[in-house]
Structure formats: C-alpha cells, structure tokens
Amino acid sequence: MHPFTPLRRAWAPVAVVVGWAVHDPSGAQRRAAELTATTLLLGLAAVLVAGAVYGLLSWWFTHFAVTDTELRIRTGLLFRRTAHIRLDRLQAVDVTQPLVARIAGVAKLKLDVVGADKKDELAYLGQEEAAVLRAELLARAAGFAPEQAREVGEAPVRGLLHVPPRMLAVSLLLTGGPWAMLVAALVVPPLLWMATHSVWTVIATGLPMLGGAFASSAGRFIGEYDWRVGESPDGLRIDHGLLDKAHETVPPGRVQTVRVVEPMLWRRRGWVRVELDVAGSSNSVLVPVATREVAESVISGILPGVRVPASDEFSRPPTRAWWCVPVWWRGFGLAVTDTVFAARHGLLRRRTSLVPHAKVQSVRLMQGPWERYRGVADILVDTGANKTVTARLRPAEEAARLLEAQADRSRTGRREAAPDRWMT
Secondary structure (H helix, E strand, O other), X not given: OOOOOHHHHOOHHHHHHHHHHHHOHHHHHHHHHHOOHHHHHHHHHHHHHHHHHHHHHHHXXXXXXXXXXXXXXXXXXXXXXXXXXXXXXXXXXEEEEOHHHHHHOEEEEEEEEOOOOOOEEEEEEEHHHHHHHHHHHXXXXXXXXXXXXXXXXXXXXXXXXXXOHHHHHHHHHOOHHHHHHHHHHHHHHHHHHHHHOOHHHHHHHHHHHHHHHHHHOHHHHHHHOOOEEEEEOOEEEEEEOOOOEEEEEEOOOOEXXXXXXXXHHHHHHOEEEEEEEEOOOOOOEEEEEEEHHHHHHXXXXXXXXXXXXXXXXXXXXXXXXXXXXXXXXXXXEEEEOOOEEEEEEOOOEEEEEEEEHHHEEEEXXXXXXXXXXXXXXXXXXXXXXXXXXXXXXXXXXXXXXXXXXXXXXXXXXXXXXXXXXXXX
C-alpha cells in the first residue's frame, strides 16, 4: 500500500483517549487537574507515538494480490484476516478520495461483491495505480484473460448528465426538510432552556438538530457538487464531490428499483430526483436533480426499454379508500406496463417506484380488518435488494387479479431477461 496509509489508522489511540474524556468529562477534568504540565506533555507524546506505531504496523501487515481468479486482501497484526474476493462475483469498483487523500495524491478503492454485506477496501493506493488496478479488476470481472486485462484499460465513457451547481443549490433551497430542521434547531433549545435551565440538555438537543440541517442542505451540496453521469460498457459512471471526490459505478443488471422523487416546490420547474435500490450495493442516488426529460433519458440508460409512466396512466384508489387513509389516499396510484410495476405515493413529496418485472422476487396481497370492511387491499412487490414496493388501497377484486398477473409477468420477465454481463 501507499506510504500515506499509516495515517489512516494512526488516529485510533487518540480516538480512544478522546472517547474516554467525552464519556466521563468531569472525571477527565479532575484527573487532568491532578497532573503536572510535564506529565501531561509526556502523556500526549506517548499517545502520539502509540498512534504512529499502530498506523505503521497496520500498514506493514496489509497486503493484496491479484491471482487468476480472485483478489486477496490480507490484514491484521495479532488477528490475521484474509479476504478472498472472486473476480467473477465483483460487480463494481468505486474510487473515493477524501480531501486529505486528494492533497496527498492517493485514492481508496471500494469493492462491491455480490452477496457481501459490506464493501472491502484497498486504502490507500497512488492515484494512478488505483485507476490502473480498477480498470484491470473490471476487465478481469468482465471475462478478459489475465494477460489481456491490463491492455484493455479504462472503458470509454459517454456523458449523459451534468448537474450545474446553481441548479443543485436552488433545488436544496426548495426542499422543506432542511428548513424544518433549522426552524426546530432555533425554536426547541430555547423552550428546553425555559423548562429545564440545563445547558447540557440544550446543547445535546440543539447540536444534533443543527447537524441534521447542515447535512441535509450544505452537506448534500458538498457531496453532490459537480454531479456527472456517464454511460460505459461496465455500467453507469457517477462522479461527484466538492471536497471528497467519488467515482462510482452502477453495475448493469443489478438495479432492482428506481424511484422518481418530486418534492412539491420542484414540480412547477419540472425537476425530479432519481434514487436506486441496487442489489448488494450502497449506491442510492442516480440523479440529485434534473428535468423530467433528462432524468427519464438516464433511467432508460440503466433500465433499457423501460418507460416511466405518465401521470394520467396511474389509477387512484376508489373513493371508499378515504375511510382507511383520510386525505392522503389521493396520493396513491398504480400503473403496470409491459416492462415495469409502478407504484406512486405521497401528496407533498411524491415518490414513484419502478420495479422491472424481471426483478420481482415475490408478490403478496395484504388486508387489514378495516381494509377488508371497505373492500380494498394492498399489493406488495419484493425485490432482490431486500426492499418492498407497495401499491396501496386497490379494489379487492383488482388486487386478486393483479396478484396472479404480476406473478406471471415476473416469470416471463426473468425467462426473457438478458444475462448480466459487462463490456458486451
């Protein structure tokens, strides 16, 4: 690994000391007051030296190797761990660069493997070495022979989308969540102070609220800055980030659900947000904001042949569903096309979930006692990403027919679906 890597682990002993001080602040303050300045300086030096030694040893005992069939990552000083990552199970290799790593000219590889609960990492490699290794791993995963993999290089990319920073900033200002968190952070702490007169209670409540407002506004702007989507033979490439740069890949054939999100204040401008559920992957955002036409063109790139149903194609629940979900029943809708099962819900923040028929794992019909009395039922569609899409409050007769029809469409879709192969 790169010589910069020891700094990745060097903070661990320092974090232990800081965690102890935060857990027992009064005890830490009392013990610090009992020590002399010389003892404190010696203690601080010992913690820093321990951090440096720990980081150096963790780097020294971390190795990786690429064989004909797998990538092996060996780590650990006292307890050794060796990860065997089969190249034919590798579905994506993401490159991330935190701000400090960008300054140092290094990068981290995150490996998405089918069936793994979390991503294995290679951190850190030189920036050029990381790009070469990523291209080789993807080529090997696509079926190229080891002697050809290095010659293949990075797959070509065709740009599909670039989100301008101004558009991203305006979209965040027109989102209600950050404003609600900010108002709560300004109103709740004073009320708690009048009720308890406890500074710690006010701080413990106000700081998380301010952090939530920052994360949903400025934090999202920093993370989604300069968002670009490109199409390549190994999947859709996503590049973004102002401080921390990320280069992600959405693997072909692994997308289980696509969600088109329309906040109320975006609709006049015709803007939408596109989110994903990908089997075995944490990639969740495809398009942070774009016009509907552009977003639908990107969706067609990741789900070939899939068309987003128009608003007039969705059928609402019957009027009698009002007794089950007052007011909000108007936000539910269902549309089934030749390619997707589409369910919509929400009045203020409308979400349309699209599940290709070939990705449906199971279909269920559910009725509570009140729904049975009103003659309506819910249809639940389960996908390979352990997610469920629900079409709510359908007429009971229609739901029974839809249950059988959707099972048939899913079997036919899986039988006719093309194999998930890269670079073909």
